[in-house]
Amino acid sequence: MTPGRVMRAEWVKFGTLISNPLTMLVAFLLIAVLAVVLVWARSTESAVPTMTELLTGASWAQMLVAVLAAVFACTEWSSGTSQVTFLAAPTRWPVLIGKAVVMGATAFLAGALGAAGALIAGAAGGVDVEAHLSLTTRLVFGTGVYLAGIAILAVGIGVIVRNLIAGIVTVIGFIWVLPLAITLIPWEPLQHVVPYLPSPAGGLLVAAENPASNLTPWGGGAVLLAWAAAGLIAAALVLRRRDV
């Protein structure tokens, strides 16, 4: 039993349940197809979408990816496979890392390929992509990193919460509801926290124009990845101490 083999087993788990690759495919399509629709809609008004608008689908894809990643983790306990999994890997942490890698890698591909598809659609529709090649590269990789970071964070949350419904609710609440809820609280100092939450920070990676924020796009990406790492560390500590 090696960590590498445990990781390979997580890939087998991913591939042998058709719903997993299918969901990642839908995430990819959400980004790419939405862009196609947008280009077509704008062309009827003789207008052209901005590069940021082309990637609107990314904020929907992140939700889908987050839920899938939480489910990928929580399903060990809801389906009873946690017993078999941790009998095979009693040191436990390789399973966590394996799940993070599988979710992170597939989410990255869904995001990057989706963004690439969206920008190609945009280019076909008249968006001047070539003039901003470095921006384009950042948007493609950035969308990949955005989705990957969210997915890894969701895996960590899933392993900590364990219960399937609670896991989904916690992930949606933390990633989507929390930033919105804070902006509704009329307390000025709290608003400074919002850009440093995982989704808003990562969102800077998929915005072509930089809003008024202290963070650069890649700074936002770093913040998101820090959240993801913290989630994994917390999950590892919890996993080590508790009964399976």
Place this chain on the structure above:
Amino acid sequence: MSIQMRSLSKRYGKNWAVRDLSFEVQPGRVTGFLGPNGAGKSTTMRSIVGLDRPTSGEALIGGQRYASLRAPLREVGTLLDARSAHRSRRAVDHLRTVATTHGISRRRVDEVIGLAGLESVAKRKAGKFSLGMSQRLGIAVALLGDPHTLILDEPVNGLDPEGVTWMRNLLAHLAVEGRTVFLSSHLLSELALVAEHVVVIGRGELIADAPISELTAQEERVRVRTAQLDELLRLLAGPGVTSTSRDATSAEITGVPVETIAQRAAAAGIVLLELAPVQRTLEEAYTELTSDAVEYRAGSDRRSAS
């Protein structure tokens, strides 16, 4: 490789599920693990294989903790819960997933599918399995690494009679090969056929750790049936002799050897219709040992007490 329990204790909140449990399970024979529901059997087994963290004490396999084994599944095969496969995953994929963690070959996966009699359902989703088939899948997983130690919780649960016989033969065969087989069961009559040694726990504490032959040993007891029962009982009455009448013509007599009964009856002209020694069953021994330790006892109708 023996399994050693050393002062194993596990507490949930204020309740001790298992308290200062120490015993050893030896290789080369089948050891039964008995106890009332809630006695701590599952907790003990889960603690051996690292699923539960003990509050104090330890459980060792061949002197090592389960988590420090380099290839745990190649040393210990475990079946605790039959329904441990994902509903929507095919049985063969479930086995592949486990096999991948240890680099176990595809050929071995097919081998255990054959061993467990799952050839016809291997490509079916685990959610469509009956309890018996799920149990067989669990055994297949346990045997995947060809381990020298087997830890099984109620392995015959849900198996049809043919399956029960198959399991009995499989376990006996594994023990004869020198492996350590540790299994818990509530089917005492079945267990008595295959196990040599039992460990009995109750309320988290050790009650007995002995060979079955020792637990079922008792004073000689003989069952007789005759039309002249009252006459026979009067004939045999004496110090240390007790009898329980089952009905008008049959009784169980304790304290008199079979030969003596036969000779005395013949001398008095009493015709015996049935004369047989009675062995105390494992079930009787177990009930006696654990009567104080039963946690969940069904309400009894006192009028119909036997």
